[in-house]
Amino acid sequence: MLTAGPAKKVSIYVGEDHKYHGQSAYSAILDFLFYRGVSGATVMRGFAGFGADHHLHTTRIERLTENLPIKIEFVESAEKVAELLPKLQGMVGTGLIEIQDTTVAKPSEVSGKEAPEASIPALRREGRAKLMRIFIGENDKWHDKPLHKALIESMRANDIAGATVYQGILGYGANRRIHKDTALHLSHDRPMMLSIVDTEEKLRAFFPILDSMIQQGLVVLSDVDVIKYTHDYSGEERRKEVRK
């Protein structure tokens, strides 16, 4: 977060047509700044200019898609700028980067009503856990209900931390029958994979239930490191989250 006091103002000059990994250089730089948590950045398009190549770029020439000058500006602390600079240097290509000393008289603020929400600390957990993957078919049923749906419901009822269903497009399993989604047939029998992460004890406790529900399929378990897992927020906050 930017605070009042001395800071650095960085101006980056690139051409509108400059590319970085197949993407416009200026939008790649903006994305980079955004995801590195820079407090704000502005992209401006000039209408005429020239750079190191002494080639005049202007809108007035007959060609409409002229390589117009783009300036990206942001203000950050000296440490943050030093951290970002090596990558930015690689991204600007033939462009120019300029850094000036500046003073922040008043840092910008997020609008008032968003602020308290941002202050709720996310629950962070790190540690060992197990990842369980279940491979079944889309047509598999449990008591007339799609098996993947039944499994998710029963995991939810058994307090398993979370599960996600993935739909495959092609595959085969124990019975060697190819499962696929053929556009012309309406009978979908795509392969399904459920991925579940929780502690080993909770997953092992769930095995008997799994056994009774899965008639055919594959269940595997592997070790994972949980880096972040947020929960514990009240129902109201959850609804807010969903609406966003």
Next chain:
Amino acid sequence: MKLAGKAKMLRIHFGEDDKWRDKPLYRAIVEKCRELDIAGATVFRGIEGYGASTLIHRSHLLSFSSDAPIMISVIDSEENVQKLLPYLDEMVDEGLIAMSEVEVIKYVHQGGARSQ
């Protein structure tokens, strides 16, 4: 074939447009797995992603050409997975192959009509 205990999981990542001898690469890999009697293989299509080329792969809604990311997951004993690797090496020329350890909890099928 019985699959139990420790096994290997192979994940192969590439693009939907990738071909192997004029056939979609993912189909060619699944067919190769069957030919080699690998216990199972499943192809997943991602929504968006990027890889070694750092070009964003995504499926295009308006055109029929789609270059969505594809992931094939293969689980079998280490011995069988090793049999598959040289073929993958030859078939996948741009992509990622990752192997991890898994523990098989359950591997069942009905009827037992599986060819050996």
